[in-house]
Amino acid sequence: MVRFFGILIGLFFAGMMVYSFGRGAVEYISNPPVKAVEYQFHEEPKDVSFKSDGPFGKFDNQQLQRGFQVYKEVCAACHGIRLVAFRNLAELGYSEDEVKAIAANWPIETPDIDPNTGEASTRPSIPADKFPKPFANNVAAAAANNNAIPPDLSLITKAREGGAPYVYSLLSGYTDAPAELPEANRPGTGLHYNPYFANLNLAMAPPITGDDQVTYSDGTKATVSQMAQDVSAFLIWTAEPSLIKQKQTGWAVLAFLLIATILAFLSYKSIWADVKAEKKKKEA
Amino acid sequence: MASVDTAVEPNDSAVSEPEIGGVRRRDFINIAAVSFGGVGVVATVFPLVNQMNPSADVLALSSIEVDISAIERGQAIKTSWRKQPIFIRNLTAPEIEAANKVDVSGLRDPETLAERTQAGKENWLITLGVCTHLGCVPLGAAQGEVKGEFGGYFCPCHGSHYDTAGRTRKGPAPTNLEVPEYSFLTDTVVKIG
Amino acid sequence: MSFPWAQQYKPATEFGQWMDDRLPIGRLVYNSLGAGYPTPRNLNYMWNFGSLAGVFLVVQIVTGIILAMHYAANADIAFDSVEHIMRDVNSGWMIRYAHANGASFFFIAIYLHIGRGLYYGSYKAPREMIWLLGVVIYLLAMATAFMGYVLPWGQMSFWGAKVITGLFEAIPLVGKPIQELLLGGFAPDNAALNRFFSLHYLLPFVIAGVIIMHIWALHIPGSSNPTGVSVKGKQDTVPFHPFYTAKDGWFVGLALIFFTAMMFFMPNALGHADNYIPANPLSTPAHIVPEWYFWPWYAILRAFTFDFLFVPAKLLGVLAMFSAILVWFFLPWLDRSPVRSGDYRPRFKKFFWFGLIPCIAILGYCGGAPAEEPFVMLSQLATAYYFAHFLIVLPLLSRIEKPEPLPNSITEAVTGKPLQQAS
Ligand code: HEM
Ligand code: FES
Numbered sequence: 001m002v003r004f005f006g007i008l009i010g011l012f013f014a015g016m017m018v019y020s021f022g023r024g025a026v027e028y029i030s031n032p033p034v035k036a037v038e039y040q041f042h043e044e045p046k047d048v049s050f051k052s053d054g055p056f057g058k059f060d061n062q063q064l065q066r067g068f069q070v071y072k073e074v075c076a077a078c079h080g081i082r083l084v085a086f087r088n089l090a091e092l093g094y095s096e097d098e099v100k101a102i103a104a105n106w107p108i109e110t111p112d113i114d115p116n117t118g119e120a121s122t123r124p125s126i127p128a129d130k131f132p133k134p135f136a137n138n139v140a141a142a143a144a145n146n147n148a149i150p151p152d153l154s155l156i157t158k159a160r161e162g163g164a165p166y167v168y169s170l171l172s173g174y175t176d177a178p179a180e181l182p183e184a185n186r187p188g189t190g191l192h193y194n195p196y197f198a199n200l201n202l203a204m205a206p207p208i209t210g211d212d213q214v215t216y217s218d219g220t221k222a223t224v225s226q227m228a229q230d231v232s233a234f235l236i237w238t239a240e241p242s243l244i245k246q247k248q249t250g251w252a253v254l255a256f257l258l259i260a261t262i263l264a265f266l267s268y269k270s271i272w273a274d275v276k277a278e279k280k281k282k283e284a
Numbered sequence: 285m286a287s288v289d290t291a292v293e294p295n296d297s298a299v300s301e302p303e304i305g306g307v308r309r310r311d312f313i314n315i316a317a318v319s320f321g322g323v324g325v326v327a328t329v330f331p332l333v334n335q336m337n338p339s340a341d342v343l344a345l346s347s348i349e350v351d352i353s354a355i356e357r358g359q360a361i362k363t364s365w366r367k368q369p370i371f372i373r374n375l376t377a378p379e380i381e382a383a384n385k386v387d388v389s390g391l392r393d394p395e396t397l398a399e400r401t402q403a404g405k406e407n408w409l410i411t412l413g414v415c416t417h418l419g420c421v422p423l424g425a426a427q428g429e430v431k432g433e434f435g436g437y438f439c440p441c442h443g444s445h446y447d448t449a450g451r452t453r454k455g456p457a458p459t460n461l462e463v464p465e466y467s468f469l470t471d472t473v474v475k476i477g
Numbered sequence: 478m479s480f481p482w483a484q485q486y487k488p489a490t491e492f493g494q495w496m497d498d499r500l501p502i503g504r505l506v507y508n509s510l511g512a513g514y515p516t517p518r519n520l521n522y523m524w525n526f527g528s529l530a531g532v533f534l535v536v537q538i539v540t541g542i543i544l545a546m547h548y549a550a551n552a553d554i555a556f557d558s559v560e561h562i563m564r565d566v567n568s569g570w571m572i573r574y575a576h577a578n579g580a581s582f583f584f585i586a587i588y589l590h591i592g593r594g595l596y597y598g599s600y601k602a603p604r605e606m607i608w609l610l611g612v613v614i615y616l617l618a619m620a621t622a623f624m625g626y627v628l629p630w631g632q633m634s635f636w637g638a639k640v641i642t643g644l645f646e647a648i649p650l651v652g653k654p655i656q657e658l659l660l661g662g663f664a665p666d667n668a669a670l671n672r673f674f675s676l677h678y679l680l681p682f683v684i685a686g687v688i689i690m691h692i693w694a695l696h697i698p699g700s701s702n703p704t705g706v707s708v709k710g711k712q713d714t715v716p717f718h719p720f721y722t723a724k725d726g727w728f729v730g731l732a733l734i735f736f737t738a739m740m741f742f743m744p745n746a747l748g749h750a751d752n753y754i755p756a757n758p759l760s761t762p763a764h765i766v767p768e769w770y771f772w773p774w775y776a777i778l779r780a781f782t783f784d785f786l787f788v789p790a791k792l793l794g795v796l797a798m799f800s801a802i803l804v805w806f807f808l809p810w811l812d813r814s815p816v817r818s819g820d821y822r823p824r825f826k827k828f829f830w831f832g833l834i835p836c837i838a839i840l841g842y843c844g845g846a847p848a849e850e851p852f853v854m855l856s857q858l859a860t861a862y863y864f865a866h867f868l869i870v871l872p873l874l875s876r877i878e879k880p881e882p883l884p885n886s887i888t889e890a891v892t893g894k895p896l897q898q899a900s
């Protein structure tokens with residue numbers, strides 16, 4: 001019985017599938033799918049590496065501080081890093097007083113309640129605060145930005161397929177739309193052509209526009225590429241502050257496990273030696 | 285190690301009779317493997333337990349700054365530090381006098397008011413609002429609350445009385461109300477923690 | 478005990494004796510995982526994945542209980558609470574990455590374990606019940622993992638919850654009410670998140686319970702082996718401890734090396750970037766995919782693109798997807814070949830290696846790819862073969878195939894010498 005019904009059901013599903021395949025194949029041949037325009041003009045992230053890459057990578061604090069400067073002077077007006085706290089900046093090598101000053105002088109204040117009237121107010125931030133959001137909510141963000149909501153950047157290098165190289169490419173990759181781009185895909189008003197962006201047209205105007213837009217205190221020349229790279233490195237850190245610790249712990253764990261496993265393997269071999277020897281003896 | 289190595293006398297007949305001869309070296313490997321496993325488990329347990337300790341954001345809040353300019357003589361405020369109540373009390377002259385009159389040697393937890401306040405600021409009594417018995421919040425900080433037999437604080441849970449220096453005087457509380465680490469940043473701002 | 482030569486438990490201490498007379502836990506362990514369980518001496522490494530799956534279940538339960546100490550099942554703060562674990566909780570990142578990657582390793586172990594069963598005929602008499610319980614474990618694990626993936630409340634969490642509960646909508650008449658019942662609303666929100674968390678916490682313990690039954694059922698006939706020939710006597714077996722505890726032990730070490738390499742150096746490689754974007758009910762990610770371990774089933778779901786008479790394609794896809802797993806429940810009665818091991822079934826072996834395995838690989842690949850041609854066509858072909866394999870090929874094969882001669886006993890297969898004395 002089981003087999004009888006089984007074969008019937010099997011024939012039904014398999015038949016359906018062969019039929020669907022046939023119709024799909026005819027359709028595919030007579031009407032081959034065309035690649036969407038986005039695919040033709042879209043470009044993969046540039047090949048760029050960061051000091052924190054690879055199993056032995058380390059953050060370069062100098063670079064992260066420069067990246068933070070770019071974030072602060074160029075990005076922070078529109079994009080928050082709401083998951084990061086001012087106190088975390090100490091990990092980039094800022095002293096306690098510097099962190100305090102950065103928090104207190106941050107252009108956007110932390111929302112609070114007036115202790116006397118109970119009304120919503122703001123106060124200067126302290127190190128324990130997270131970076132305040134640049135807009136009170138999404139409606140305010142959309143209203144101030146031509147209906148596009150600037151995403152929070154705390155996790156951006158983990159939340160985009162291409163990671164930090166994608167962020168770098170996007171920032172340094174604005175160009176004029178190619179002449180052969182179809183009219184429908186040309187940037188409309190308020191949009192900007194960028195081949196690294198999924199649908200090619202992005203509401204963010206090129207934020208890093210020219211060399212020396214920021215002045216680095218460590219003397220590094222602030223080229224567009226340098227600034228884009230520094231801020232991307234900073235955003236690797238905001239997304240995964242424990243990145244380096246993860247790798248270091250990983251090496252210690254792996255070294256331990258390797259020894260333990262070799263020992264366990266030897267122990268296994270010695271325990272089985274008798275049984276294997278018996279087998280050999282019989283074979284002989 | 286060496287003794288184990290030299291003890292090994294591989295002996296053909298021992299191969300299928302692990303109880304005799306050849307035992308030691310094999311045992312050594314098994315023991316080493318099992319001990320390594322054990323060490324691994326113990327090492328893993330550490331982070332698994334340590335995760336319960338206060339997290340970084342909790343620790344970050346471990347110091348607060350309080351403006352005390354509005355506290356009049358004889359008044360107290362309750363504020364919160366590390367999610368625990370803090371009593372900040374501006375003592376009156378009679379209260380200070382009462383506290384200083386006590387013979388310290390007779391106390392359960394002998395401490396003078398001067399030891400519990402900062403020099404030149406003897407009127408500012410800053411303590412945790414946590415009864416040292418089992419952790420209730422004593423009464424006496426807010427206006428109109430009972431202050432107990434000694435005019436300081438009174439814990440209603442099991443009846444501990446504290447005097448105007450926050451010292452335990454009667455009831456089950458074993459020690460004086462704890463004085464947190466604090467410093468005056470200015471005359472009107474204290475930093476606690 | 479089914480083997481008269483099994484070693485007997487003798488408490489080593491007086492306390493052990495006292496316990497044994499009152500609560501014989503030591504005896505239970507001894508007889509199920511200790512020296513009291515005679516195990517075929519010729520098991521190969523495919524027999525290691527059961528215990529490995531058990532180890533990863535323990536990893537999931539331990540790390541899961543810890544995550545639950547810090548996680549907040551509330552749609553407003555769930556995402557941030559996971560980031561709190563990642564950033565502020567001591568070693569929180571390690572525990573979360575262990576849990577996220579542990580789920581994948583649990584499924585790797587379970588798939589290889591199931592594959593072993595399919596090839597070596599472990600589902601056949603007298604082990605049907607072990608197999609059935611195994612399928613139950615797999616179903617529970619899928620439910621657990623699905624609900625776990627919803628908890629971080631990222632974009633993939635949200636849309637995964639929406640799409641998977643949307644499957645139930647395909648049921649005629651009652652579909653929509655069932656979906657609303659499951660979600661406690663019209664779209665995933667607090668109600669859904671909370672019940673998913675509650676069940677995600679519960680189900681692993683149910684799995685542990687079913688595993689106990691799975692092992693209990695295993696100990697009636699004992700383990701099968703690569704020849705599929707039943708154990709004939711003492712010379713065919715070795716005590717589980719120390720022989721297989723040692724073998725499982727070092728293999729667990731090996732597996733942990735791969736596991737920790739993943740979780741410390743590429744912890745998000747098996748995850749999806751979109752899940753680092755907080756759930757947004759108003760915008761769907763460009764390309765919704767479940768976790769990799771669901772890809773083959775997802776491909777079957779999407780392979781149905783045509784209505785059949787009055788049955789809509791959506792319902793067919795859902796039916797086919799569930800049937801694809803449920804068919805495993807009938808496997809012991811579909812494949813009636815008396816020979817268990819694929820090693821001695823020349824035709825079965827070909828269908829297995831050149832049919833089923835590539836078919837599942839293709840389904841897996843297509844399930845993770847966008848719903849575009851040629852992936853849909855490929856999954857249609859593979860789906861056709863998948864059903865044909867279990868429902869047509871196996872039943873017919875057991876009639877027409879001529880198996881190769883089996884060894885007389887395990888010992889003979891191991892030593893190449895016929896058995897001298899049978900006991
Ligand atoms: C068979 C056992 C289990 C499997 C397969 C499993 C699977 C998963 C998966 C795939 C996730 C999403 C991971 C991510 O990408 O973030 C998850 C999250 C979670 N699981 Fe489990 N889990 C299991 C057992 C448990 C247990 C026993 C508990 C609690 C006692 C638990 C608690 C949690 C919590 C709190 C989360 C959310 C935190 C997070 O997303 O990292 N899990 N689980
Ligand atoms: S807790 Fe205050 S008297 Fe017991």
